[in-house]
Amino acid sequence: MQSGRDRAYAYLRDQVLTSPASTGTFLNEGELASAIGVSRTPVREALLLLVSEGLIEMVPKRGAYVPPVSGRQIGELMDLRGVLERHAASRSITHGNAPVTEMTHALAEQETLAELSMSNSGLSDDASKRFIHWDGLFHQALIDSAGSELLSRTYAGLRARQLRVGLSALVEVAGRQHHVCGEHQAIVDALAAGDEGLAFTAIDDHLVVTTSILLRA
Template identity: 65%
Template structure:
């Protein structure tokens, strides 16, 4: 189960609001197809197995995070991400990932094995043609980067980065749909691992920047 970022009271038993929040954030809003659509509260409630009230509460929470817009008499609208918002997302990712890499190198806790394992899973599915292969590839992409972030040993950093998940999944799937990006992603991930393995901080930063810039340029052209 994904970490319940921004929702209090998470535990073994999730409330209806928490279930609705997680479902909409991680299953609905991550899809590029959701962009521009209005979400039907009753349909969501039926799919999740809760009443409309917790769905409405979850949508209000997502509105506070800027992931949906509540339009009077229309409901929850999923706005498109502007070029500026995408660029800001990539810039923020770069700041967080470079810091995490520097911290991991400083304390000698670079998660090389875990990152290699995540990359191997990506490579195994990179040429897949099933309907859900792109989503699985992007899920592993997120894990690859989250592993690096977690290695910094900062709960706040981990939660902040995890909170970007819905936006990252959406732009990641958009980038895959706009180009044959899987192979390039794997090559760039390997370059980050190699730089971490030799302990070259400047090179690690360079490879992280290059990886994010490639994705950004594809998204801005999409």
């Protein structure tokens, strides 16, 4: 069973921080406690965890502030992702255990949501978060295939930041979901072919496009 702090942390990470409306605002501990169904103490503990991760700032006499993600932070995040994903791709190809099945499953779920987006002229907030959830599983499967517990934990630790910027990228460009699926398919195809150079190119192309969209936002 999740502790109150863990419930509060998950709610803040997945619901509050991913909402564009929260950027530039101060969070109310009492309102959050009521929404989550816990006391203020676990909310405060969760906020302090997010402060340690650089996602929230504590302002004296004002409380918890949600700062915008800077261009430098976006660039650093994408650079780190590229290093980790290229390393994982190289290891998985070398050892012949590229997670093509797992990544294809995640991609299929994203394609279903992308089709829903076309039918409904866009995705709801909940469907957008599901799309980003499967996006995270797609990339985490690649990272996990490297067989390094430290590498997997490091990448998983980027989850909160990736949720924030991932949702931003989806809403900035019409039809971005379909483009993401195409970029993901290129990564899967390269891994399935065992072509390290092609895998590196596909990973880099995907991250470059995402970065350019975010920096324009």
